Amino acid sequence: MSASRLMRAVRVTEFGAPSVLKLSRDVSVPQPGSKQVRQVLIRVHACGVNPVETYIRAGTYARKPPLPFILGSDVAGVVETVGEGVTAVKAGDRVFTTATESGGYAEFTVAPDDSVHKLPDALDFTQGAAVGIPYFTAVRALVHKAHVKAGETVLIHGASGGVGVAACQLARAMGLTVLGTAGTPDGMELVLKNGAHQAFNHREEGYTDKIMKATEGKGVDVIVEMLSNVNLSKDLQMVAQGGRITVVGARGPIEINPRDTMSKESSIIGVALFFATSEEKKESAALLYSGMEAGWLRPVVGSKYPLDKVAQAHHDIIESPGAAGKIVLTM
Ligand code: NAP
Numbered sequence: 001m002s003a004s005r006l007m008r009a010v011r012v013t014e015f016g017a018p019s020v021l022k023l024s025r026d027v028s029v030p031q032p033g034s035k036q037v038r039q040v041l042i043r044v045h046a047c048g049v050n051p052v053e054t055y056i057r058a059g060t061y062a063r064k065p066p067l068p069f070i071l072g073s074d075v076a077g078v079v080e081t082v083g084e085g086v087t088a089v090k091a092g093d094r095v096f097t098t099a100t101e102s103g104g105y106a107e108f109t110v111a112p113d114d115s116v117h118k119l120p121d122a123l124d125f126t127q128g129a130a131v132g133i134p135y136f137t138a139v140r141a142l143v144h145k146a147h148v149k150a151g152e153t154v155l156i157h158g159a160s161g162g163v164g165v166a167a168c169q170l171a172r173a174m175g176l177t178v179l180g181t182a183g184t185p186d187g188m189e190l191v192l193k194n195g196a197h198q199a200f201n202h203r204e205e206g207y208t209d210k211i212m213k214a215t216e217g218k219g220v221d222v223i224v225e226m227l228s229n230v231n232l233s234k235d236l237q238m239v240a241q242g243g244r245i246t247v248v249g250a251r252g253p254i255e256i257n258p259r260d261t262m263s264k265e266s267s268i269i270g271v272a273l274f275f276a277t278s279e280e281k282k283e284s285a286a287l288l289y290s291g292m293e294a295g296w297l298r299p300v301v302g303s304k305y306p307l308d309k310v311a312q313a314h315h316d317i318i319e320s321p322g323a324a325g326k327i328v329l330t331m
Helices: 051-058 132-145 162-173 185-193 207-214 228-238 278-294 307-318
Strands: 006-012 021-028 039-048 075-082 094-097 108-112 116-118 153-157 177-182 198-201 220-225 239-247 267-270 301-306 326-330
Touching (some): 039 132, 075 108, 132 278, 153 162, 162 177, 162 278, 177 207, 198 207, 220 228, 301 307, 307 326
Parallel strands (some): 153 220, 177 198, 301 326
Antiparallel strands (some): 039 326
16 A cells, blocks of 8 residues: 555644644555554544543643644544554454544544454444443443442443443443433433433432432442532432442532541542553453443444534534434544
8 A cells, every 4th residue: 555545534733622623635544554563554434532532632631642633542444454463353354443543533544453353243333433432431430440249239420421321231231220310301211221220310400319219218339420520529429338439520620528428438439541451451342342242232323423524523522412322423
């Protein structure tokens, strides 16, 4: 393949509002190198849009990549070519990724081979693009951080989006009693269809009382929290004796009373997918792969946007009137 082959890609050349996402038609197709990292070149069919990409684009995230850059870690597509030393996948394989090196908002991307996984036939490319960050975060929160056990009760606080749907499906498959929240009736319906035993509306006055009632006043053993800056204080009230609250999403500060943790010896645990070790990543991939084979792992794709509407996708994921699964870009 010639190094001058060109592709369409969305490059960020300055930090700022969604409008900084510009579609270019003359970006060079990346090549799988023969460096220390074994690389795979993938023809991208779909790429997941995650909230973290909006923070990186805005320049407000802890990690600021050097400009210009292409966002996107969760692609699904077909292997075009493989670099030196790659044996796990070959040209023509359907795959999804959990990381890329050259960026996924593009027609082609290069990814390290340990982040490339075969995509089972049961999942289409848009579903494949919904696996990476959402499902690996769900495993990190529930398994690696909260150490959930079958028979426990979990509240997925914000269950209608990418991570929430993944967490509901995983928790249900692991034998937990699953309570989930959404902000609209349609979102609640979606949550119930994806593993939750009961759904609640987090925009409704008094919904936390209903959750407590559903646990007969005992509270929930584990909370997976998507909007901690709004809910952490409420979570401390809803958690059971010895319960664990995993902080997955937080978009600002909140005041809590630390005494609330003492009265129940509850724990607040931060979650950052970024810190997953290679051992944990392998374990997560194995668990999720078994879910794809068994059929409990079925990503729900909400809105699909063509690559040239990426700015709209970035706007909508943050200003959503109500999530309905995962937002993905299609090439
Ligand atoms: P998403 O698809 O945009 O979903 C957002 C979810 O938050 C929806 O279910 C939404 O429900 C819910 N929500 C809105 N208002 C809420 C409220 N008052 N209380 C509870 N939930 C509320 O985003 P995502 O991909 O699932 O990610 C969720 C959060 O986790 C984001 O902040 C993201 O940055 C973060 N995250 C962190 C990590 C990590 O490693 N720590 C990894 C992945 C994601 P409705 O729209 O139905 O109201």
